[in-house]
Amino acid sequence: MRVIIVGAGVIGASIAYVFSTIKNVEVIVVEKEPDVCWGVSKANTGIIHPGHEEDPRAHPLRAKLCVEGNKIWREWSSLMNIPFEERGELMIFTTLEERREALKYVEFAKLNNVPGVSLLEGQEVLMLERGVAPSVLGAVYAKTAGIISPFEATITLIENSVANGAKLLVNTEVKRIIIENGEVRGVETNRGIIDGDVVVNAAGLYSDKLAHTAGVELDFKIRPRRGQYIVFERDVEPKPRVILHTTPTPLTKGVYVVTTVHGNLLIGPTAEDLDYDEKENTATTETGLEQLIKEASKIYRIPPRSKVIRFFSGLRPEPPDGNWLIKAYDDPWGLISVAGIRSPGLTAAPAIAYYVKEIVEEVFDLKFEGKEEIKVIKSMERMAEKSYKEIDKLIRQNPDYGEVVCYCNVVSKAEVLEALRRTLEIGAVPTIDGVKFRTTAGFGRCQGSKCRINVAQIISEVTGKPLHAVMWRRSPIGIGDVKVLLRQEI
Numbered sequence: 001m002r003v004i005i006v007g008a009g010v011i012g013a014s015i016a017y018v019f020s021t022i023k024n025v026e027v028i029v030v031e032k033e034p035d036v037c038w039g040v041s042k043a044n045t046g047i048i049h050p051g052h053e054e055d056p057r058a059h060p061l062r063a064k065l066c067v068e069g070n071k072i073w074r075e076w077s078s079l080m081n082i083p084f085e086e087r088g089e090l091m092i093f094t095t096l097e098e099r100r101e102a103l104k105y106v107e108f109a110k111l112n113n114v115p116g117v118s119l120l121e122g123q124e125v126l127m128l129e130r131g132v133a134p135s136v137l138g139a140v141y142a143k144t145a146g147i148i149s150p151f152e153a154t155i156t157l158i159e160n161s162v163a164n165g166a167k168l169l170v171n172t173e174v175k176r177i178i179i180e181n182g183e184v185r186g187v188e189t190n191r192g193i194i195d196g197d198v199v200v201n202a203a204g205l206y207s208d209k210l211a212h213t214a215g216v217e218l219d220f221k222i223r224p225r226r227g228q229y230i231v232f233e234r235d236v237e238p239k240p241r242v243i244l245h246t247t248p249t250p251l252t253k254g255v256y257v258v259t260t261v262h263g264n265l266l267i268g269p270t271a272e273d274l275d276y277d278e279k280e281n282t283a284t285t286e287t288g289l290e291q292l293i294k295e296a297s298k299i300y301r302i303p304p305r306s307k308v309i310r311f312f313s314g315l316r317p318e319p320p321d322g323n324w325l326i327k328a329y330d331d332p333w334g335l336i337s338v339a340g341i342r343s344p345g346l347t348a349a350p351a352i353a354y355y356v357k358e359i360v361e362e363v364f365d366l367k368f369e370g371k372e373e374i375k376v377i378k379s380m381e382r383m384a385e386k387s388y389k390e391i392d393k394l395i396r397q398n399p400d401y402g403e404v405v406c407y408c409n410v411v412s413k414a415e416v417l418e419a420l421r422r423t424l425e426i427g428a429v430p431t432i433d434g435v436k437f438r439t440t441a442g443f444g445r446c447q448g449s450k451c452r453i454n455v456a457q458i459i460s461e462v463t464g465k466p467l468h469a470v471m472w473r474r475s476p477i478g479i480g481d482v483k484v485l486l487r488q489e490i
Helices: 010-020 060-080 096-111 123-128 150-163 204-213 286-297 345-363 388-397 413-426 432-439 452-463
Strands: 002-006 026-030 084-086 089-093 117-121 138-142 146-148 167-169 174-180 183-189 192-195 198-201 223-232 243-246 256-259 265-268 308-318 325-330 333-339 404-406
Touching: 002 010, 002 183, 010 026, 010 150, 010 333, 010 345, 026 150, 060 084, 060 146, 060 150, 060 345, 089 096, 089 123, 096 117, 096 138, 117 123, 123 138, 146 150, 150 167, 150 413, 150 432, 174 204, 183 198, 198 204, 204 308, 204 333, 223 286, 265 286, 325 345, 333 345, 404 413, 404 452, 413 432, 413 452, 432 452
Parallel strands: 002 026, 002 198, 026 167, 089 243, 183 333, 198 333
Antiparallel strands: 084 146, 089 138, 117 138, 174 183, 183 192, 223 265, 223 308, 243 256, 256 265, 325 333
16 A cells, blocks of 8 residues: 655654554655755744643544644654653743643643643742743643754654655645546656555645545644744753743744853744735844743843844744644545644644554544664764764774764764765655754754855765755855856756
């Protein structure tokens, strides 16, 4: 049986990994971008939520899968060496009204069987996090909250999927799902037709439009919800030890103040509902950034703006009424929708993948059997995380570890080469962005102004592409011998 998964974000990657461990199932992941995790999954807070913020009466499936996903991520991150840390979380309140609102999440924790959730008052909060603002009255503490690197998680899941037999097709945009006689027959793409028995629609912001090509869920429309963020440099102080956020509202889980797994202070997101046709609008605005500073300052002592190194925004797929669409259809047979996966989609992704497996077995009357041997690919290691003795040993074994490409984050040429090897191995296109996501070269204080040319040169050497043709942000970087364009040699 051939399963086609449309979309290589964290949802599609999780489903691909689960199905790649099943006997007699051929998995093909189709992605419109040159590499994986270039859409919704790359730009978020990276929080692994405990599940106490989900109302099981309003969204029972969302609550269930969030709690399960929190547990599975621990297993997967340990197995594949995905950067993950349990930090604990403080949902902070600064008024009595917010306190009353926060109390309901303690009740949700009980209903969802989330352990380690309790109400803290005044000094109890300061004992956990001394950087909180003076106006803080208390907080709801959730011990099992964690933080992860979403792009490294997605990349590693695809690497493991490919290692276990899956195939990745990039630069391949699905135009429609092919239905014949009430059954799925495959997908039509910009590169031709791909035959398949089952199609999993995990196309993120565009999963509504793709579903419509199959004649299903015609009233289901996804609105892009923009979230803006502020990133501070690594050596800024103070930085929270635990995950902090304001009390949630009907629109958002609140503004977060976190220290990422890479050590940066991160503030965000905003929650801005855009028009349906603005699914590529990742602009940042002065209003949005001012709002983040204002909200974050209510709960934490925010460093000066001179320490800011980047503003960015991401888009989340907001479904009607906040309800996820996870459904297997018997008409047309072979179609599965995994659409409108808003927060806590990242947390729930592994559990969603196993749930999809369950409903495929149930609705399509199939019985899957796991492979006897499952290969494991570990996430890339960082030279910056090694001791001087370990670095010295690495350099003796491979002199490329002695050539630093990115000085902000201490990334070596050896790591860039390893990232490119892995990129090519899964069938993706080597790009400057892909190297950044795999090595953190370009995530530092200068945001790539010094190392970008170094990375581009290495990509050019490895792939044989002219320097000016190396991809950065979906376009050729346009440096080096650009006069070749006038000489009409390309």
